[in-house]
Amino acid sequence: MSLMRQSKLFTKTRKEAPSDEVSKNAELLIRAGFIHKEIAGVYSFLPLGLKVLNKIENIIREEMNKVEGIEMRTSVLQNKEVWEKTNRWDDNIVDNWFKTDLKNGGQVGLSFTNEEAYSNILKQYVASYKDLPIYPYDFKSIFRNETRSKSGIMRGREFYWKALYSFSKDETEHNVFYEKMKTAYQNVFKRVGIGHLTYMTFASGGTFSKFSHEFQTITSVGEDTIYLDENSGIAINKEVYNDEVINELGLNKETLVEQRAVEVGNIFSLGTKFSEPFDLKYTDEKGEDKFVIMGSYGIGLGRLMGIVVEVLSDDKGIIWPESIAPFRVHLLLLGEDEAVKTEADKVYQELLNANIEVLFDDRVGLSAGEKFADADLLGIPTRVVVSARSMKESGVEVKNRRDEKGGVVSTEELLNNLKNNV
Ligand code: ATP
Ligand code: MG
Numbered sequence: 391m392s393l394m395r396q397s398k399l400f401t402k403t404r405k406e407a408p409s410d411e412v413s414k415n416a417e418l419l420i421r422a423g424f425i426h427k428e429i430a431g432v433y434s435f436l437p438l439g440l441k442v443l444n445k446i447e448n449i450i451r452e453e454m455n456k457v458e459g460i461e462m463r464t465s466v467l468q469n470k471e472v473w474e475k476t477n478r479w480d481d482n483i484v485d486n487w488f489k490t491d492l493k494n495g496g497q498v499g500l501s502f503t504n505e506e507a508y509s510n511i512l513k514q515y516v517a518s519y520k521d522l523p524i525y526p527y528d529f530k531s532i533f534r535n536e537t538r539s540k541s542g543i544m545r546g547r548e549f550y551w552k553a554l555y556s557f558s559k560d561e562t563e564h565n566v567f568y569e570k571m572k573t574a575y576q577n578v579f580k581r582v583g584i585g586h587l588t589y590m591t592f593a594s595g596g597t598f599s600k601f602s603h604e605f606q607t608i609t610s611v612g613e614d615t616i617y618l619d620e621n622s623g624i625a626i627n628k629e630v631y632n633d634e635v636i637n638e639l640g641l642n643k644e645t646l647v648e649q650r651a652v653e654v655g656n657i658f659s660l661g662t663k664f665s666e667p668f669d670l671k672y673t674d675e676k677g678e679d680k681f682v683i684m685g686s687y688g689i690g691l692g693r694l695m696g697i698v699v700e701v702l703s704d705d706k707g708i709i710w711p712e713s714i715a716p717f718r719v720h721l722l723l724l725g726e727d728e729a730v731k732t733e734a735d736k737v738y739q740e741l742l743n744a745n746i747e748v749l750f751d752d753r754v755g756l757s758a759g760e761k762f763a764d765a766d767l768l769g770i771p772t773r774v775v776v777s778a779r780s781m782k783e784s785g786v787e788v789k790n791r792r793d794e795k796g797g798v799v800s801t802e803e804l805l806n807n808l809k810n811n812v
Contacts, residue, residue, distance in 0.1 A: 392740065394717070396751040399423075401436050403764050414611070415696035418708050424716075424769045429537030431547035438768070441716035443550065446691050447529055449581045449713065450552050453574045457567070459525045459554050464507040466531060467498040472510045475667045486535040497606060505686060508555045509668040516557065516682060519674045523563055527554030529691070541613070544652060544696035555793070556685040559672065564683045571657050571687050575605055577733065579654065583711025587701055588654060591616050591625040592639060598661025601630065606651035606719070607697045614653055617646040618669055625649075652697055655759035666734035672712025708769030709791050717749040718808065720770035724758045724777035734776035737786060744805050766791070774804065 401423030408427055411417050416433070419425045424439035435443055451461065473479035479499065481487060488500040501507065508526060516522065529552050536547050538769075543549070558564040572590060577587040582621050584607050591604040606616050606625060615628040617642050624634060626646070629802060636643050662681040665671070671679045695714075702709045712718065719741055721733035734752065741748040751761055758777070773796070775787040780798055788804055789796025799807070 394671050394749050397751060397753045398552065399437065399749075401438065403767055410539055411542070413542035413544070413696075413700075415544060415699040417539050418703055418767070419696075420545065420611070422708060422769070425543065427513070429547075431536055431545065433543055438716045439695075439743075442695055442710070442714050443691055444629060445714040445716075446582060446694055447552075450578055450689060450691070451529075453554070453578050453581075454525075454527055454554055457525065457570045457574050459527045461528065462526050463528045463530060464501070464504055466501050466533070468501055469510075470483070470497055470499065472506050473499065475510075476506055476664065478506065486732055488535055498674045501530065502532060502534045504528070504530070504553045505555065505664050507669075509664040509670055510618065510684075512557060513668050513670050516672050519559055519672055521566065522672055522682065523556065523558040525554055525556050525567070527552060527687075532739070538613075541611070541652075542696050543692040544690075544700075545613075546692060549693065550691045552689045552691065554687040556687070557570065557670075558683045558685070559680070560683060564685055568657065568659060568685055571685075572603065575655055575657065575687075576690070578689065579605060579607075581685055582698065582714050584654070584694075584698060584701060589616070589618055589623055589625045589651075591627050591651070591653075592630060592635065592654070593627040594629050595659065596661075596663065598663060599659035600773070602656060604659040605655040606652045606700065607654050608649050608651050609700050612650035612652040614651050616651045618649050619646055621645065625651075646763060652693065652700075654694050654697055655687075657687045658685060660684040660686055703769070707767035710769045710771060712771050712811075715769070715771050717747045717770050719746055719748040719772045719774055720751065720765050720768065721748050722751045722761050722773065722775045724763060724775060726754060727778055730776060730778055730781060731782055737774065737776055737804075740801060740805060741808075744809060746805075746808050772808070775781075 403423055404421045407417035407420045420427060423436055426434040426436055463473055470479050478484050487502055489497055491497055531548055532551050536545060539545055539547060556567050579585045586659050588605050588607045591606040592601045593604045595601045616625040617631050618625040649736060664684055665682040670682045672682060674680055699708055738750045769791055771791050773789045780787045783798045785798040785800045786804055787796050787798050
């Protein structure tokens with residue numbers, strides 16, 4: 391249970407974001423005290439920001455575990471020899487590596503992706519058809535020496551992601567899982583509140599499949615262009631958009647609408663692209679050796695959080711969906727009156743006792759207007775005010791972040807409403 395008094399929260403809201411910050415997501419998140427900017431593309435997550443990130447992580451974890459994902463964690467420092475197997479250590483092939491020297495000689499790289507690490511580890515454990523399929527995944531910080539870092543936490547040089555890799559016996563088994571992951575991804579985006587704006591998008595594949603699938607969220611600040619068929623909810627990325635693809639997918643050019651969007655996640659069939667260089671094979675039921683068939687499935691958690699802020703905010707601040715809000719309730723104490731303070735403390739305790747996550751604005755010396763403005767900026771779904779006025783009406787004033795006006799209800803009614811709306 392989170393115990394949180396705003397007087398004890400060291401972060402403060404700010405009127406201005408750093409002048410070099412051009413993206414709305416980072417601007418709002420910095421002003422509200424969710425993140426701290428180190429340098430362009432590198433952000434620290436402050437207590438409020440970490441709460442949101444952890445909630446996103448838990449939703450993704452639940453959906454990955456439902457499809458039999460197994461969580462682990464690969465190291466950030468990566469072994470040069472492992473990456474030489476696929477030729478991806480070379481800076482001419484991969485130009486966004488961060489690399490560093492070891493004191494006693496040699497070099498390591500900071501993970502920019504995980505395929506090699508997983509293939510190398512799994513090579514130690516996969517031998518027979520009985521060992522497959524498996525779906526390991528991790529949450530991890532990823533490092534990319536990006537040149538474009540103007541999109542706040544949507545494009546970091548350091549960012550936090552979930553990556554799952556599937557290891558299957560054959561194409562059929564792979565395809566079944568790939569379809570399950572499409573649903574798992576849709577579940578994630580629905581649950582975090584961007585399902586209505588996020589579309590499965592056909593994008594370029596690779597040697598082993600014609601297409602990969604991106605999950606693109608419509609927003610005017612998107613770096614990608616997609617062509618969306620609103621009826622089927624399917625889109626095509628500009629990079630593969632042509633008459634042949636439109637026909638192949640059974641879509642009609644007339645009904646496709648061009649949109650700007652951000653890729654929040656993607657899924658990819660890898661075939662034997664990595665199992666071959668790592669000689670990752672298993673022995674099948676007939677005693678024959680076969681290459682493992684792989685797939686990769688990524689979601690950027692910071693990017694997802696940034697997208698939510700981009701698409702769900704207004705001129706006053708952020709509007710968090712209930713599922714990933716740092717707290718469910720923002721309790722505001724107004725005024726310095728002792729009786730009101732006592733009442734607010736009582737409501738705070740009752741919310742805690744009912745296991746409802748609450749941020750208690752118990753700060754003194756701030757006007758009602760300042761507290762309201764902060765509450766709007768922070769974007770916690772339900773605002774509850776205890777003041778001399780609400781006490782006169784024998785209740786608390788409740789307002790949803792989305793609404794202009796609220797109303798007075800008894801504490802009992804408030805608790806019931808919150809309990810019935812989990
Ligand atoms: P993009 O096309 O946007 O550059 P990508 O195709 O390189 O991304 P992947 O390497 O497949 O992305 O990474 C998987 C997921 O990680 C992406 O779908 C995205 O959500 C997230 N991601 C990728 N790059 C970044 C970044 N620089 N900052 C934050 N999140 C990122
Ligand atoms: Mg991409």
